[in-house]
Amino acid sequence: MKPTTPLLKVDNLSIELPAGFDRKYAVENLSYTLEAGEILCVVGESGSGKSMTANAIMGLLPSYLKPSSGRILLNGRDLLVMSEQELARERGRTVSMIFQEPLSALNPLMTVGEQIAEVMLVHGEGDARSRDERVLELLDYVGLPDPASLRHSYPFRLSGGQRQRVMIAMALALEPAMLIADEPTTALDVTTQAQILELIRRIQRAKGMGVLFITHDFGVVADIADKVVVMEKGLIVEQGTADDVLNRPQHPYTRRLIAAVPHPDESATRAEAAGEPLLEVRNLQKTYRSGGGLFTRPRIVKAVDDVSFTLRRGETLGVVGESGSGKSTLGRCILKLTDVDGGEIRYRGKDLVPLSQAAFRPMRRHLQMVFQDPFASLNPRHTIGRILTDGPVANGVPMDEAQKKARDLLALVGLDPSAYDRYPHEFSGGQRQRVGIARALALDPELLVADESVSALDVSVQAQVLDLMQDLQKKLDIAVIFITHDLRVAAEVCDKIAVMYRGAIVEAGPPAEVFNAPRHAYTQKLIAAIPGRHWNPRAAVA
Amino acid sequence: MKTLEFLIQRLAKAAFVVLGVVILNFLLIQLAPGDPAAVLAGEAGAGDEQFIAQLRAQFGLDQPLYVQLLSYLQNVLSGDLGYSYRNQVPVADLIMERLPATLLLTGSAFLFSLVLGIVLGVLAAYKRGSLGDSLIMTGALIFYATPLFWVALMAVLVFSIHLDWLPPFDMESIGAGYTGWARVMDIAHHLVLPTVTLGLFFTAVYTRLTRASMLEVMNLDFVKTARAKGVPKGRIIRRHVLRNAILPVFTFASVQAGQLVGGAVLTETVFAWPGIGRLMFDALMQRDYPVLLGVFLVTAAVVVLVNLVADLLYRFVDPRIETAG
Amino acid sequence: MSFLRRYAQNVGALIGLAILVVVVLVALAAPVLYPVSPWQGVGEPLLGPFEDPAYPLGTDLLGRDIAAGIAYGARVSLLIGIISTAVAVVIGVALGALAGFYGGRVDDMLMRFTEFFQTIPAFAMAVVLVAIFSPNITSITLAIAVVSWPPVARLVRGEFLSLRSREFVQAAVVVGQTGPRIMATQILPNAISPIIVTASLMVATAILTESSLSFLGLGDRNMMSWGFMIGAARTMLREAWWLSVFPGVAILVTVLAINLIGEGLNDAMNPHLRGRKG
């Protein structure tokens, strides 16, 4: 028995893109409904048009993007025909929105209390005192500590999770009937993400709100969705109840997405790699000191604290841990991109720590790196050919030889030979990451450090790149240090996993062991926070 | 505590910079052809060797260079800026007599250009793409491209000679004997043309800067948040965009404050404004080194001070600064 | 070439370019258009504009052709503008790159040095330099360069500082490229667009500065420049307005054109800042 007017009804919505884009419509013929008290998840790859619908509902589309057809009915009233003033009255009151990036979404020059109170102020709600009280109430409600003093803080003083809670408090201030959340947890740690998801679910239940939740993470969908809409290139390819879509996906695109969701492979236990240790790290220490002056003590961060491990040829070590735990710093130390405060890094028995940059340079070719961001790690002004030959040329390889090698590598990582003369911006993220891998391989390294090398990619692309890396590693017998914050990914590809917490390795072992029988409390917490743990994507597409 | 520490650090740095400027200029000036004695002899309309030698000895110019530099620095550190060769008056007196005029002129030009520039920039950004925007930006471009002295000449021609609204030069009505409020009004009246002349170029700069900064901030996420909250456009501009957009304008302005003093050389010349810009130029032409060095020292100190004050204000306006260090 | 297309979409920038092309052509063609030196008196002194069709912009008090002066002045103004900017950019890029790339003490030292120059008002400094080295085209150009490099150095430093930590630079370190090579081939090409934009505006400022120096009597007396023409005729503004108005307009138009070009470059090079008309 459903009420006749749904909370939200998107009806045949199309939004045209300006000329010069790769497709004509940002979203095309979109139709779905959201009822009060329901969580509707919109999933799909980057650029599929998820945010566009949300922005259209809020009337936040840039002025040059206009819905060309369709209706958006909120409680039966068409938002697309409302004037800006009317819309402004609805925003924040009947429908609220929270965004992905919690730092940039808050005004840096206003205290969080002011920003929350502003919602009530602009909607003419209450007086100064009642608003103040409400702010305190809200801050408390979203679980922020010490609301009385926190409301006078500026956003930059709050952690990411806290900021996102402020955003939620702001969205809830007038108890709207509907909440739109555009990837609200993507920028957060798994543990924080779990808390925020929990918070949203709790509020949604308590207030009976309708929630439109945008995400690209099927794990999140599995945890919270009542209904799911799957989008691809501006079109809805599949929609239905969460159970249907997750466990009985029909459309090939949905199936492909679900298949790509990383999932620890419990069965596979890998053969312990034998042979000479390639890299031995002993009691590595790295402390950052910053600020500090005549009267203040400098801020001291022990980013790497007494870390030791051994890596053999052909072995993959996964380093996991939450943001700021020191993973990247560890990688940077090994590659001598930063100096080390203590300990040893023995590469083939030779300690790298005391070497000068100049003395180390000839050895660099053996230790290579694949970077996180496929967009930022390729020089936008160089052709792919140049990017791939720079390294060998710097190491004394003649140009023609380097060029030949570069072309071979393109084939090896599955790129068209024509890529050689093109520039990075002409490639997709996944393709660029392949270039990044080819660049690292151009020097025939023995050790590869991959720092979050797939985090910036969409799940399906991520799966392809991971496959490629595993493949190449087997083929070339390279040792890999695989840094990631995603335990699921690490468990899928690594021989060993080391869990870092505040600069120290708190637990290490084979993936199955770490995953199934975590010993350290922190690891346990980490694993518990993984979204969608109870859902097995493998079974869904089997 | 943190602010105090910051202040001490910055003052030390400022002192260092000012000292550097003085040494740099001292050495630079030594490269000039002709020395003050020769100029004075030339001015006197006569002069023989004995006359010039007398002057040189009196000014200490017969000493080796490093001795001159050391004794100059020593004097400066003890607060003595030396004696003007030409005017035979302590440099500090000379500068102090003329500094207020320049501070008044540059200060009001600074305020004028900053306020007007920000207002126009905000208007242009708010009405982006409209006729008003185009008019403001075209105007800004034209004032940006017009030589300052040209504006000055035209302004005098139009407003003093043809319309007879404003006095064409001087800082006050000389010999009128105004006191109190009447004097203030009299000076204000005289201040209009030079201020506008000196300020127009910078008004253009700030207008463009403000507009660009506003547009940039308007694209930031938190503006979208504010819209999503239902904040009306006017309030978004005032409460969210403006404050964030103005900070870079202020930073830029505080760095530019010194440039106004440079522009004052021209303005003071055209408007017979008794400030230190003109003093500097005359001192340069007459090789009156102590005065020249003194003016540079004082302007450097003023510039450094303005920057320091700006930084301090910044710390109050922008809560993020303190941790950023 | 999407850059050219983006640039071409900007009407103002195209107008600016067109004007500048005309100015450059006039400058180049000056000796052909006016084979006699612009310093040579050719007509009756103080002819008003259009009084004699041979001298459409009139003559000055020595009977020199104003039109010829403007044509030759274009050469000097552009020359001073471009060379001084080039020198300033070279100094600024060199110091800024070193400071930004190496950071730490190098950065501290270089930035303190830059501060010395920034603390002295630029125009005052230029006046002193020109007076000291006696006014001629070299000293004027160098003086303008010396006072204009600090902003470039700061800009380049900032760019290098932020680019230095970018992943593609780290990648170059990891593959074993040396510092200088990284600066020259990896970072500089990526910092070039703000430098070009700044440089284009500096050309305009340099032309204005030259004219202001000339106004104070610190111009090169052998080079007919616009600033010199105004400076020389400013006191005759009311007797013979055409002597200073035409060169004044020439400065205004040229500086305006260069500005429009600079803004066009800026918009074309930073697509995300592109203002869309709605």
Next chain:
Amino acid sequence: QEKPTPGGTLNMIAQPEPPMLMVGLNTQGPTLYVGGQIYQGLLSYGKDLKVLPSLAKAWEVSEDGLTYTFTIQEGVKWHDGKPFSAEDVVFTADKFLREAHPRWRYIANTYIESITSPSPDTVVFKLKRPFSAFLYAFELSSFPVVPKHIYDGADYRTNPANQAPIGTGPFKFKEWKRGSYIHLVKNEDYWKPGMPHLDELYFRIVPDAASRAVAFEKGTVDVLRGGDVEGFEVRRLSKLQGVTTTTDGWEMYSPLVFMQWNMRKAPFDNKLVRKAIMHAIDRDFIVRNVWFGLGKPAVSPFASTTRFFSDDVSTYPFDLAKAKELIAQSGVKPQEHTIRLMPIPYGTQWDRMAEYVKQQLEQLGFKVDIRAVDAGGWSQALSEWDFDITFNFTYQYGDPALGVARHYLSTNIIKGTPFANNEGYQNPAVDELFLKAASAVDEAEAKAAYAEVQKMITDDVALGWLFEQRNVTIMRDKVKNLVRTGIGVNESMDDVWIAK
């Protein structure tokens, strides 16, 4: 004659701002202009160069021309109330000016035997040998009388009184706001009864020439001294209603403008080249177009307003063909010479003149490079003889021995000063004639010698005489009696008044 009205304020311009007002230490134009109201000379000179009384009321020259006796005015008081006496004159002549004043030092050391004051109101100068120009050495700029009680025994240049000068003149120093104005007020104790008429004098500092014209036009100032505004402004302003102009008042100085070349260097060591250059320059054009008619082409090194002027000299009318011919004769190849032309940094008209000269020299085939310098650079280059050709001018000071000879005497080839024989001209006959004329007791004898000298110098083309400056004083009609003597506005303005 009208009866003077007492009271009123006279507004004038001091341009450029004087370094100080102490006339004994600085003899720049504006210093004399302002300082002339505070200090006074021993004598003054009429527009016809007749000697007039000032602080000396009477004077007597002995037959042999060796003893000069001056009787000073009675009842004169310094501005600080101390009485003025002959002792002050002796101090001024024997100590102060001998030490601080180059021109006086030369005269004193060359000619004076002793200076004494036999009684409180007489001063006696005894000369070593006759010096016919001696009586012309006592006007304000050559012999300002300074107070002994203030300067004797103290360092002249750093004396605090230089900042608040004490003289005997009709006006007292009141205030000097640097960069703005100098304010003088009536000296109530002035020694001429019933004078001065005016209450206050303001000298304004207006650095820009255009603004100065505006100042006069708007009535902010009542008087423009020669050089305060540019030539074409003079033309415009003098046509305004209620404005009077005069070229009087410069007879004592009669500035004469010339090109000064370095005769030590090629091509100026060649007399034919110098003659050619003279023929190549149209002095009429310069006077008419660059100076707007405010001058008179010069034919001789002596100004035509002075006593010993002679027009029986070698002349060089404008004739380019002749000039080119002379160059050809001289054997000099002009294209091989790049001549550095250093204009005197005194304003735009001088610059225009440099451009004109450049243009003419280039027509002869020389390459000319204008080297702009500021005052410091100019003095230095000229003093060090580091120049090819420049402009300069000389004041005549009433007698050739004072203002003219210094530029031609070979004894005056002294490095280190810009106002000597910097061109390096040497002609023993000229030296001798100048000496003879200066020592002549008989005026006719002097006249003959000077005529001879003018002939010789013009034939040698020692300098390139261009024109005699005619400075114009512009004033409102209401300003009365301003220019009365040969030193013009530098004269004490005790008898100046403003009509109501």
